[in-house]
Amino acid sequence: MSSKHAPERPRSSSRRGLLQGGAAGLCMMCLARAGIMPAAAGEAAGAGGRGLVRPRPAAWFTALGAERLRCDLCPWQCELAPGETGRCRVRRNHGGRGQTLVYANPVIVQQEPIERLPFFHVHPGSRTLAVSTAGCNLGCKFCEVWDMALVAPHEVHAYDMPPEAVVEQAQTAGLRSISYAFGEPVVFYEYMMSIAEQARGAGLLNLMHTGGFINPEPLAALIRLMDAVNVDLKAFDAHFYRELVGGRFQPILDTLLQLRDSGIHLEITTIVIPGLNDRMDDIARMCRWIHDELGPDTPLHLSRFYPLYQLTNLPQTPVSTLDQARRTAMDSGLKHVYVGRVPGHESESTHCPDCGHAVISRLGFFVDEVDLDNGHCGQCGKAIGGLWSA
């Protein structure tokens, strides 16, 4: 499909009802509609504007009759009447045809240290081109990128970047990988697939950091193009997923198992939130499951929570809680457990599980020193799982 569709003009927000009660409500009576006009799509790749949207036919839609569609990309399986958009805000039914609103209009296209994603067992110290769009099929109350992920495409500025431009950007910058990260890549599935196909052809790695809320069939197709995946396992608790993530728990486990079966390199990230998902019993259960089902070599990142988005009034995770969680994980048999977002913490570095030698020393997302010999510990020769070779 070419990109000849005219950029969609975002609708102005409909006039909202008056705020009821209170002086603020009275103030609202004087309000005029705030129109949000899109900037025209830039002519050159990279230029863009607010509300840049190019609707494009999308896969994984099933016709239900009477122009109704079901989106089978993720477990929500939204059933959409013509004109309706799914929970992700980016996939819609346009006159009985399924469309994606996030093709070639990324909000993020930026170089990042690979450790920032975080991938700690993939080409340490390298830089990657991170790509992401608006939209998400979850609704975490502690979302770090809520002003991109939890909004519709017409509400943010985006770049005009067809897949080939993204790949070219990565190649020009001399990067070794493209990462679909920082937002939720599942929702820009078609765009990601297009980039990934071209990237693979160009010899670049494809990396994805996802919430893992995707159906098995689209995931199977995706896995074939990915080289490494980091999945957010936000808690080991269905209630937490329901109340704080706005999703379901079991599909995430299913995704992890499918990734395991594919043999792809897998890392896991859990943000430890004080009082909400930091019970050591739960963390121990989670780690035992990871150990038993995914393998003891699966790297686990236990990240510090900072007051964010809707959980602004909750204090950051005590470092001692993170230490305790890490000990719990190690006691469960996991070999590579990292403490994230505490730059300077000793558990940021990768240690050989046999001899304890620091094979990769880190400060935050910067790598100080790597002592790996083709994926083996520089001291005892133990093989460390990951993508290391040039």
Added chain:
Amino acid sequence: MPRLPAHLGSVLMLGVVSQLAQVVMLRELLMVFHGNELSIGIILAAWLIWVGIGTALGTALAERSERMLDWMAVNATLLLPVLVASVLATRGLRGLFDATPGAYLALSEIMLGSLLLLAPVGVLLGMQFVLLAKLWRLHDANEDTVGAGKTYIGEALGNIFGGLAFSLLLVHFLNSFQVIVLGGLLVCLAVLWAGRGSQGASRALPRAGRTAVLVLLAAGVLGFPALPALDDWGHRLQWQSIAPEHELLDVRQSRHGNISIARRDDQLSFYRSGHLMFAAAGPDAPSAHLEEQEAAVFAHFGLTQHLDPRRVLLIGGGLRGTLGEILRHPVEQVDYIELDEVLTQAAREHLGTDTLAALASPRVRLIHRDGRLFVKESQAQWDVILVDVPDPATAVLNRYYTDQFFAQARARLTDGGLLVINSVSTPGLRGRAVANRNATLRHTLARHFEQVLVVGDHSLIFLASPSADGIRSEPSELIQRYRERGIATPAFSAGHFALLLEPGQLARVNWILRHHGRSSDAHRTGPPAPPLRPQAPLSASNNDLDPVFEPLFLNSDFRPIGYFHTLIFWGDLTGSRGAEQLGRLLDIRPTWLALPVALILGLVALLHLTRPRRSARPDRQLAVGLAVFTTGLSTMAMQVALLFAFQSLYGFVYEMIGLIVAVFMAGLASGTALTHARVRDRANLGMLAGVQGAIAVFALLIALTLPLSALLASGAAVFACFAVLTFTAGLLNGIDFPLTAAAFRAVNRRPERSAGLVYGIELAGACIGAALASVLIAPIMGIVACFLLAAIVNGTALAALLIARR
């Protein structure tokens, strides 16, 4: 000398208990909501609505019954348990809404919660006013509204007393339950006194009523010692929905709010009025420095930017670890300004040894004072000024982020000095509100500083230097300086400079903030996306950029737009559509006022032209009602605006604010007394029109002269000037009440109804005036616009009265 009526005590106590209940409920509700002006406005509006409904019910009752004392006894008997239940219910409100721990309530929940919780108290207190006004009329054996005027004066005096007693005394020694029970008991005592049976019209309270009040009184007195336990239980109940599985270690009352300290593992979290201020390491923390890493980054990054920081000013933040980290540099003296002494005391008792050692250091001068006032009055010079206060979420906090403060700070910096501030952000600054706010801070700094560099992602550090070469954006030189100072702390290392100054993030953030806010619709379109390869931040030139759109992107004392942007950002964080609705307010235009003004005047004219020959003169009723409303609105808008201006020029001093409010109430009482003495019950639309004109002229004069007040150098002169203006505003408001009540009565011949109407309408106007001024007009259009608004609305009332008078 005429004998004082027996129910005078009840009138005074109505003022006292109203004030105490309002302050206590406000403090309790702000624990649940958010301490910004919008929350306060909504709470006050809900209060007003229920007081107004109570006034209407009281009017209906007073017109049908002569047994005012009986009803007062019923009212007083209900009031005390209702007050206690309201506070308890407030503490359980988050649980009722099933609010996510750590999450703010949405706007709709704030409105609903306020309306639910304030209903019983507001209704009971609203009823009391009319009951007491009638009691006074019966006592005077008149058919006029003079008794209502006297009640109005007495209540105002009670308000003054209650307000001062709370802020100067009660808040330091009593918890919320004790304060309201004390107020409730005083009301009961006053009713018993009024009903003791020796006063003519205030006939004796029947035995049943007396017994009920006595039983309640006894229960209140006997139960008083149990109130700390109830308070403690209530706090723990509430705490479970704020931060579950955090042990509530200590709760203290400060005049700036309730301070709670919670513990989880070895971390202590400090909350003021239910809102997280900071978390720090407890005494047992093995990794204390990592626990306080954000503070360490702020301190070391800021101080290393200076070649040789000897004298440092730190405003806020010392207790979260910033002070201890500053002392690791070879500084000679740190002036540490902390507003709240109760907070410092609590921290001394709970925090780890590092902070205690820092506070005890001979190099530290701890000063409990308002930071703005301190900087304004100080003649000292500092090498680095670090402002580590919360985001500009309120008008008071916003004062640390304004044009005027930055100018004052720059004047106090030595050659090569640096100002460092911080604020919350999002990594890509894609949200409109967060980008608007942070671009505003950046542009406001850039007016006074040659170089401004913004560093960070979730939290931004703004470095500002008066010289063109005072800031380093490359890590190498900073690493060298840091190493030369021989600093060793686990929380920060030379490597952190590379993390902070990661070129991609640094260039993007600075590009966005530099480019955003340069068009009149920038607040709506949001920040532009940075180029894929943005220029290095300090090499970029502003020459090719449009000028900053100052009305919405320059934060000043007289137009504190910074806190309005923060208010919208807060709307974003509630996860509701509140931000979208608030964001539209930025587009208000002064000309929009023309339509309601024209409509109102047109309606009055229409009613006047079509009036029946013998009728209740609806045109006059509307005109008088409008006069009451606009007087309430404009005097309150002016009071808020005066408080803003006073804070900016003088500094925020809590006692002074209390005094200013007391001065307003004194003016109000004096005005009412003055009119009452001269006018009695003579309806005089001409005089009322004159008062409206006087208020309009007064407001206009302040609007014209307020900018000149910045020339006042002496603190005493500033205070005297604002005290006179505030008293005058109160006086004009007070004059209005008896005139309008008499004017209403002249039309409807119903004294209680007239008094109740005026009381309710004026409260409505006052509340809307406060909300309009503090939430909308002052931040978006400026403080002067509040006075212009007052002049316009009172001018409208004047015109309406002149039309109706004919």
